[in-house]
Amino acid sequence: MANIRxxxxxxxxxxxxxxxxxxxxxxxxxxxxxxxxxxxDTETGAAVWPVDEFASFRDDxxxxxxxLGSATDIPEQAPEFIRHANTVDTYDNHxxxxxxxxxxxxxxxxxxxxxxxxxxxxxxxxxxNRTIGQALLPNGQQQTFWGPGLSQGHSDxxxxxxxxxxxxxxxxxSPEALDAARKGEAGLTGKQAHLRRCFIVxxxxxxxxxxxxxxxxxxxxxxxEVEVNFIDEATFDAEHTGMPHGGHVITAGDTGGFVxxxxxxxxLERNPDFxxxxxxxxxxxxxxxxxxxxxxxxxVLEVAPYLIxxxxxxxxxxxxx
Amino acid sequence: MANIRxxxxxxxxxxxxxxxxxxxxxxxxxxxxxxxxxxxDTETGAAVWPVDEFASFRDDxxxxxxxLGSATDIPEQAPEFIRHANTVDTYDNHxxxxxxxxxxxxxxxxxxxxxxxxxxxxxxxxxxNRTIGQALLPNGQQQTFWGPGLSQGHSDxxxxxxxxxxxxxxxxxSPEALDAARKGEAGLTGKQAHLRRCFIVxxxxxxxxxxxxxxxxxxxxxxxEVEVNFIDEATFDAEHTGMPHGGHVITAGDTGGFVxxxxxxxxLERNPDFxxxxxxxxxxxxxxxxxxxxxxxxxVLEVAPYLIxxxxxxxxxxxxx
Numbered sequence: 001m002a003n004i005r006x007x008x009x010x011x012x013x014x015x016x017x018x019x020x021x022x023x024x025x026x027x028x029x030x031x032x033x034x035x036x037x038x039x040x041d042t043e044t045g046a047a048v049w050p051v052d053e054f055a056s057f058r059d060d061x062x063x064x065x066x067x068l069g070s071a072t073d074i075p076e077q078a079p080e081f082i083r084h085a086n087t088v089d090t091y092d093n094h095x096x097x098x099x100x101x102x103x104x105x106x107x108x109x110x111x112x113x114x115x116x117x118x119x120x121x122x123x124x125x126x127x128x129n130r131t132i133g134q135a136l137l138p139n140g141q142q143q144t145f146w147g148p149g150l151s152q153g154h155s156d157x158x159x160x161x162x163x164x165x166x167x168x169x170x171x172x173x174s175p176e177a178l179d180a181a182r183k184g185e186a187g188l189t190g191k192q193a194h195l196r197r198c199f200i201v202x203x204x205x206x207x208x209x210x211x212x213x214x215x216x217x218x219x220x221x222x223x224x225e226v227e228v229n230f231i232d233e234a235t236f237d238a239e240h241t242g243m244p245h246g247g248h249v250i251t252a253g254d255t256g257g258f259v260x261x262x263x264x265x266x267x268l269e270r271n272p273d274f275x276x277x278x279x280x281x282x283x284x285x286x287x288x289x290x291x292x293x294x295x296x297x298x299x300v301l302e303v304a305p306y307l308i309x310x311x312x313x314x315x316x317x318x319x320x321x
Numbered sequence: 322m323a324n325i326r327x328x329x330x331x332x333x334x335x336x337x338x339x340x341x342x343x344x345x346x347x348x349x350x351x352x353x354x355x356x357x358x359x360x361x362d363t364e365t366g367a368a369v370w371p372v373d374e375f376a377s378f379r380d381d382x383x384x385x386x387x388x389l390g391s392a393t394d395i396p397e398q399a400p401e402f403i404r405h406a407n408t409v410d411t412y413d414n415h416x417x418x419x420x421x422x423x424x425x426x427x428x429x430x431x432x433x434x435x436x437x438x439x440x441x442x443x444x445x446x447x448x449x450n451r452t453i454g455q456a457l458l459p460n461g462q463q464q465t466f467w468g469p470g471l472s473q474g475h476s477d478x479x480x481x482x483x484x485x486x487x488x489x490x491x492x493x494x495s496p497e498a499l500d501a502a503r504k505g506e507a508g509l510t511g512k513q514a515h516l517r518r519c520f521i522v523x524x525x526x527x528x529x530x531x532x533x534x535x536x537x538x539x540x541x542x543x544x545x546e547v548e549v550n551f552i553d554e555a556t557f558d559a560e561h562t563g564m565p566h567g568g569h570v571i572t573a574g575d576t577g578g579f580v581x582x583x584x585x586x587x588x589l590e591r592n593p594d595f596x597x598x599x600x601x602x603x604x605x606x607x608x609x610x611x612x613x614x615x616x617x618x619x620x621v622l623e624v625a626p627y628l629i630x631x632x633x634x635x636x637x638x639x640x641x642x
Contacts, residue, residue, distance in 0.1 A: 020577045024460050097642045098635065123642045125453075125583075128626055130641040132446075135602045135630040136595075139345050182588070242579075255598060256341045258563075258591035262446075265586065267503070269579035274457075277576060281456045299642050301627040301634070305449055309456040313622070314419065320451040321418045321444045321620050 004287045005031040006280070007061035009051060009081065011040060013243070014090065015067035017276035019044055025280060027310045031061035055084045062290075063088060063283040067276075075100060079107050082115045082297075086286045088279050090120035097123060097299070105297035114290040115297040116282040120275040121266055122146070126249050128300050129264040133251030137260060140253025143181040145173035145193060149245030149271070157220045158198055161213050163206035166233065168240045170197045173248060174225070182261050184252030195225035199240050201233045245271040281308040325608050326352040327601070328382035330372060330402065332361060334564070335411065336388035338597035340365055346601060348631045352382035376405045383611075384409060384604040388597075396421060400428050403436045403618075407607045409600050411441040418444060418620070426618035435611040436618040437603040441596040442587055443467070447570050449621050450585040454572030458581060461574025464502040466494035466514060470566030470592070478541045479519055482534050484527035487554065489561045491518045494569060495546070503582050505573030516546040520561050522554045566592040602629040 006028055008015045015033065019042065022030045032047035033040065034057075040048045049057050054064075064081055066089040068074050074091045081087050082104055091100055097118050104115040118124065126144060133142055147170060154169035161167075172195050177188035202210050211228045214221055246268045252261040268274045282300065285307035289298070306313050327349055329336045336354065340363060343351045353368035354361065355378075361369045370378050375385075385402055387410040389395050395412045402408050403425055412421050418439050425436040439445065447465060454463055468491060475490035493516050498509035523531050532549045535542055567589045573582040589595045603621065606628040610619070627634050
């Protein structure tokens with residue numbers, strides 16, 4: 001069987017992760033990278049195509065993985081891409097997913113293409129585990145925790161403080177909140193459920209003031225348990241320049257005198273790599289759905305799980321069931 | 322919308338769990354219990370129907386949950402039930418699942434019915450997580466751990482030793498093996514991956530001999546890390562008469578210099594309750610697939626996840642994605 005030909009749209013962190021991960025998939029090849037930058041050098045030496053000419057390359061690939069930002073790029077551009085080719089995106093504006101899916105569905109049906117929207121891990125794998133957990137334990141309590149993980153927004157906020165040479169902030173689920181969730185107890189949510197751990201490089205003289213500014217920063221830090229650690233620059237460079245993330249979806253419920261607890265955990269050393277891995281697996285599903293005569297937009301909830309695996313169904317049933 | 326009418330076939334531990342759990346589902350009702358025993362009293366007062374007359378009750382329910390043993394009942398009887406009605410089973414003879422699915426598929430297609438086979442947690446939820454984990458991290462290491470959980474076979478074995486008044490054996494994943502799996506390291510498998518913990522009620526004079534007989538029992542205990550705890554009868558009755566189980570599916574892989582770790586954990590205070598909860602959720606899917614004009618047999622890998630949820634798709638997308 002011919003490989004699935006993947007095009008990447010956008011060459012930031014996510015696009016580079018997808019480029020790297022295609023080489024780990026037994027049934028995929030990289031067809032090309034769409035970019036606004038004409039002079040781009042790709043890591044793998046893949047062809048670079050002008051994104052404005054997307055439509056004219058439609059026969060050169062099977063699925064386009066849209067490695068674009070959710071703020072404006074995906075909602076503005078994805079409906080144009082899906083007119084010409086199957087797409088997978090990682091659109092993560094949770095509240096806007098129903099609108100995005102409906103729009104992509106309409107255009108995909110008109111053009112006989114398939115879109116899988118809002119893949120990745122949250123939305124994506126976490127969505128799947130929320131839906132399945134609640135279906136199994138309809139009377140249960142369910143909670144999603146994020147982290148330990150690098151928070152881009154909070155790291156930016158601490159770096160804006162005068163005197164901070166380098167800084168990062170990790171969001172960490174509170175151990176007490178995790179335990180309560182595993183027992184099916186409601187209660188610890190929001191600010192009680194997570195703590196905020198900062199690592200800062202700053203001159204000795206500025207440290208007390210910086211710590212105070214962090215702890216009193218409204219919205220970002222006030223009300224949270226906050227930890228501020230000052231470290232030297234070498235330690236920072238060695239230990240705090242990665243993009244770790246992860247989290248937990250915990251569903252626990254009483255089935256009549258007995259607590260049943262379901263937990264899905266991700267521990268990711270590099271966030272965009274895992275997001276890219278999920279997007280690629282759903283690119284496979286998009287291709288198969290289209291080959292099977294389907295068109296329209298799908299969330300991960302609507303895709304039968306075997307469709308994301310490179311292993312044929314008969315083998316999966318023998319191996320995994 | 323009318324409730325989904327569930328029939329239970331077989332009234333052992335699993336059948337009783339399903340009976341209890343139907344009351345937690347917002348869109349289901351118990352139509353009746355099929356049994357060989359004419360004089361059965363059900364917990365809920367549900368109608369009891371003779372299992373030999375299964376076919377004549379086919380219009381009185383939508384899906385039959387087959388709460389029967391996997392050793393002989395399911396392979397022998399399920400193909401007869403699926404001739405007349407949609408079924409869900411928890412057939413757990415892993416090696417025989419492909420044959421069972423093929424047989425159920427053939428009969429279901431001939432009769433316009435839908436079977437979901439081998440639901441529960443392993444096979445079932447663990448199968449789903451093995452397939453998805455390997456699809457996301459095709460170069461990763463994957464391991465399944467069972468427990469902490471009551472092992473029926475090992476408990477029976479210790480109870481056969483002379484002088485054992487009461488006894489149970491729990492299988493427990495080794496912490497070192499769990500850690501290695503989370504890091505994506507291969508290695509600790511089989512006897513190294515689990516330890517066996519026994520709780521025994523016995524007279525003082527017999528204890529040394531009993532412990533020795535346990536530790537030297539071939540196949541069951543030799544080669545494992547074994548813990549033997551002697552306790553009094555009151556403690557045994559208070560703490561060791563439940564049916565706890567659970568386990569872990571861990572997939573970890575390197576995405577090019579970075580380890581990504583996916584873990585699915587179950588901690589179940591009562592094994593048949595959770596198995597029953599999964600079977601019921603897939604009974605919903607069986608009903609919907611049939612209503613949608615499908616026929617044939619499905620494993621959990623082939624069912625789009627939203628089909629198991631009582632919540633309409635549009636709401637799920639808004640709530641969970």
